[in-house]
Amino acid sequence: MKTANYQNQIIYLPDFPRSRYEEIYQASIRGEVKCVNCQQNIFLTLSIYETPYFYHTNKEQNLECKQQSFELEKTIQTNSNNTTMIDTNIEDSVIKLPKKRAISSLATIEKSEENTFTARLPFYHIPPYESVDQKATKHMMNQITLDEQQWNAVTHTGSPLLVLAGAGSGKTRVITTRAMHLMNLGVQPHEMMLVTFTSKASLEMKERMRNLGYSIQQMEIGTFHSIFYKMLLRFDRDKWDSSRLIKSDFQKEIMLKQVGRRLEIDEKSFAYDQAIQQIGLWKNSCVYPHEIRPNDAWEEQVASLYEGYEEIKKENGQFDFDDMLLGCFEMLNNYPELLAQYQNRFKCLLVDEFQDINNIQFSILKILFQHTQNVTAVGDDDQSIYAFRGSDPSFILEFKDHFPGSKIYHLNENYRSSHGIVSLANEVIKPNKNRFVKSMHAQYDHDQVPSFFFPFDEEEEATMIVNDIKEKIKNGANPSQFAILYRTNTASRALFERLIATSLPFTIDQDGDSFYDRPIIRKMISFLLLIEDEDHQAALKEILPVFFLKQQAFQEAKMNSVLQNLSFLEAFTTINSAAPFQLKKIEKLIKVLRHLKTASPLEAIERIEESPAFTDYIKKRGNESNKIERPSDDLRDLKVVSRNFKTVRELTQHAFHIAAKFKEYKQQKNNQSGSISLLTAHRSKGLEYDFVYILGAVDGGFPHDYALESLKNGSMDQLEEERRLLYVACTRARKLLYLSILQKRRGKKAYPSRLIKRFLAKTIK
Numbered sequence: 061m062k063t064a065n066y067q068n069q070i071i072y073l074p075d076f077p078r079s080r081y082e083e084i085y086q087a088s089i090r091g092e093v094k095c096v097n098c099q100q101n102i103f104l105t106l107s108i109y110e111t112p113y114f115y116h117t118n119k120e121q122n123l124e125c126k127q128q129s130f131e132l133e134k135t136i137q138t139n140s141n142n143t144t145m146i147d148t149n150i151e152d153s154v155i156k157l158p159k160k161r162a163i164s165s166l167a168t169i170e171k172s173e174e175n176t177f178t179a180r181l182p183f184y185h186i187p188p189y190e191s192v193d194q195k196a197t198k199h200m201m202n203q204i205t206l207d208e209q210q211w212n213a214v215t216h217t218g219s220p221l222l223v224l225a226g227a228g229s230g231k232t233r234v235i236t237t238r239a240m241h242l243m244n245l246g247v248q249p250h251e252m253m254l255v256t257f258t259s260k261a262s263l264e265m266k267e268r269m270r271n272l273g274y275s276i277q278q279m280e281i282g283t284f285h286s287i288f289y290k291m292l293l294r295f296d297r298d299k300w301d302s303s304r305l306i307k308s309d310f311q312k313e314i315m316l317k318q319v320g321r322r323l324e325i326d327e328k329s330f331a332y333d334q335a336i337q338q339i340g341l342w343k344n345s346c347v348y349p350h351e352i353r354p355n356d357a358w359e360e361q362v363a364s365l366y367e368g369y370e371e372i373k374k375e376n377g378q379f380d381f382d383d384m385l386l387g388c389f390e391m392l393n394n395y396p397e398l399l400a401q402y403q404n405r406f407k408c409l410l411v412d413e414f415q416d417i418n419n420i421q422f423s424i425l426k427i428l429f430q431h432t433q434n435v436t437a438v439g440d441d442d443q444s445i446y447a448f449r450g451s452d453p454s455f456i457l458e459f460k461d462h463f464p465g466s467k468i469y470h471l472n473e474n475y476r477s478s479h480g481i482v483s484l485a486n487e488v489i490k491p492n493k494n495r496f497v498k499s500m501h502a503q504y505d506h507d508q509v510p511s512f513f514f515p516f517d518e519e520e521e522a523t524m525i526v527n528d529i530k531e532k533i534k535n536g537a538n539p540s541q542f543a544i545l546y547r548t549n550t551a552s553r554a555l556f557e558r559l560i561a562t563s564l565p566f567t568i569d570q571d572g573d574s575f576y577d578r579p580i581i582r583k584m585i586s587f588l589l590l591i592e593d594e595d596h597q598a599a600l601k602e603i604l605p606v607f608f609l610k611q612q613a614f615q616e617a618k619m620n621s622v623l624q625n626l627s628f629l630e631a632f633t634t635i636n637s638a639a640p641f642q643l644k645k646i647e648k649l650i651k652v653l654r655h656l657k658t659a660s661p662l663e664a665i666e667r668i669e670e671s672p673a674f675t676d677y678i679k680k681r682g683n684e685s686n687k688i689e690r691p692s693d694d695l696r697d698l699k700v701v702s703r704n705f706k707t708v709r710e711l712t713q714h715a716f717h718i719a720a721k722f723k724e725y726k727q728q729k730n731n732q733s734g735s736i737s738l739l740t741a742h743r744s745k746g747l748e749y750d751f752v753y754i755l756g757a758v759d760g761g762f763p764h765d766y767a768l769e770s771l772k773n774g775s776m777d778q779l780e781e782e783r784r785l786l787y788v789a790c791t792r793a794r795k796l797l798y799l800s801i802l803q804k805r806r807g808k809k810a811y812p813s814r815l816i817k818r819f820l821a822k823t824i825k
């Protein structure tokens with residue numbers, strides 16, 4: 061059925077604004093949408109696969125009402141160009157309608173691309189499948205099957221080895237099996253160093269080897285940080301005691317600000333978070349403060365901060381994570397006997413995810429293993445996605461120069477994904493210039509191919525995906541088979557909100573706070589709270605920084621509010637500790653807030669955002685120079701959410717509810733198996749799922765805005781990295797892959813991602 065009764069209006073879906081489908085969908089769940097025929101509750105479908113329609117859950121009822129409403133729909137169709145009201149002659153149809161009842165938006169909505177529902181599009185460009193040679197030799201080692209190429213790599217001897225392979229080709233399998241093979245040949249566990257990219261990967265490898273009867277307690281297996289830190293601890297336990305570790309960026313920021321004040325850097329406008337990242341990049345590239353040749357004034361300031369930060373750290377006897385690598389490098393260089401001991405001990409090295417190695421990591425490995433040719437590196441240059449942390453794919457691309465006489469093995473068979481997914485991934489990565497050319501071949505074909513779907517906005521995207529997952533689970537799938545991947549953490553907001561409204565088990569892999577705990581959102585929510593309650597203490601405390609007021613102002617206002625019988629907010633206009641310009645801003649804001657008592661949440665946010673206090677704050681404190689997550693984008697996201705609520709109170713309650721739920725979910729993140737995974741594309745590396753959904757495949761989302769900006773400045777590097785990241789995301793899928801192409805993102809028209817746009821046409825170049 062295409063018609064329904066909602067809020068005393070007849071809705072006719074083909075003419076109804078797309079922006080309101082989600083509202084109708086949610087209303088139908090609440091039982092507020094009625095059948096025009098029988099006046100019973102009906103539901104709206106919002107699915108990846110089908111054009112939306114209304115339905116009764118009772119099949120017979122559904123059939124009957126569908127037939128009855130057909131006539132009405134025909135009449136509406138003929139009338140839709142002429143009138144916004146149903147003509148009385150409609151009453152000739154079986155359905156009785158009150159005279160002159162409004163049909164929602166028939167004439168008011170211009171038919172445009174935005175108002176049409178675009179159906180799911182399959183990925184067309186799949187070459188015919190060439191089946192694998194079933195008779196091809198298979199090898200077994202310790203109960204693990206290996207194909208010919210894998211076997212050759214595992215059993216290789218005599219020279220340094222690089223296994224260069226695409227996604228899902230068994231690199232992890234090869235490195236684990238090779239470690240066991242080397243032990244079978246007589247290498248002692250303590251003579252081996254096996255470096256993995258995540259501690260999870262090293263745990264898995266240990267587990268596998270232990271299960272097969274290998275005694276590996278003595279083996280040096282773990283991430284770069286864990287292995288090198290252990291060496292430092294052995295050398296000087298007190299200096300490297302974990303109590304001296306600077307664990308968080310927050311601690312770093314405090315120290316940098318301390319230096320910044322000395323250098324007279326404007327604390328309010330300077331992007332300290334970006335400075336932290338830049339300093340990390342220098343440290344991981346083995347660049348000391350005196351070696352920096354700044355490219356611009358900003359880098360010059362950061363270089364001075366770096367120098368000051370290192371001094372404070374030294375004075376306090378502290379160290380950060382990057383120092384674990386730099387410290388190890390210095391230790392091995394400064395103590396040749398110690399280096400000789402390690403060189404004597406380690407006979408062979410195995411490194412996984414070699415494409416993401418950075419300068420300092422490589423330098424340490426090189427001095428440790430330059431005496432032996434027994435080096436195995438495994439990696440995929442197409443999966444190099446950590447340039448912003450100093451990863452340098454040139455180490456893999458120039459492996460032969462670093463290890464003369466080395467042998468390179470290629471693995472081209474993809475054991476993970478279906479032919480359609482492998483074909484899409486091959487096409488995604490093809491335009492990158494800076495890579496070893498390779499093309500993956502799938503081990504199996506699947507009748508379902510990857511698809512693109514076109515939700516109206518982030519809210520509808522979340523609904524469609526959750527509905528799809530529910531449907532698949534109903535048909536027997538397990539929640540652990542699903543992953544939802546996104547470019548940045550903020551993109552997961554709507555999905556998280558939709559999932560907690562269901563009983564589906566899920567985990568969210570995220571270090572940061574909930575969207576509603578982000579600084580700018582907390583401020584805005586506080587203003588919204590003050591519309592209703594001018595005495596809301598927590599909200600008032602939260603907004604002090606917006607007026608650049610200190611705690612003292614809060615106490616003064618509190619006292620004045622009692623003495624002068626004013627609301628707490630009003631009392632801020634009477635304080636002595638504020639300058640006249642601050643008082644003016646507060647007065648203006650009070651006026652704005654008082655006008656918003658009956659405003660919709662969206663209108664309230666927009667009015668507050670325009671107020672001088674808020675604009676100044678965003679400009680000064682907003683840290684717009686943060687390239688990855690900008691506060692103004694957060695506000696645009698909040699406006700998208702706000703459309704779901706009728707009153708400001710509903711929105712603020714929702715914000716508290718979600719923030720609390722988020723904390724709960726983060727706590728249980730590691731102990732919930734059998735659940736749907738929500739994670740960024742970066743974190744998905746090395747993992748695999750049957751069903752993968754990629755959110756926001758639009759320009760600005762994926763690829764990220766900052767890659768597009770750097771493209772404008774003439775650099776292709778960021779865009780190539782985004783392409784690799786999308787390649788990583790796509791290749792996590794075993795059976796089905798969905799890419800979501802939003803029509804609107806953050807309230808603005810969105811355009812299909814330039815990384816996949818060409819696949820939407822019937823032919824591609």
Ligand SMILES: Nc1ncnc2c1ncn2[C@@H]1O[C@H](COP(=O)(O)OP(=O)(O)OP(=O)(O)O)[C@@H](O)[C@H]1O
Binds near residue numbers: 207474
């Ligand atoms: N020879 C093989 N026979 C059967 N299955 C295999 C074989 N090699 C690998 N696989 C399976 O293929 C999947 C991918 O393997 P693995 O994770 O080792 O690949 P990878 O190259 O490390 O992937 P990525 O780089 O994409 O993370 C796994 O499920 C693995 O068990």
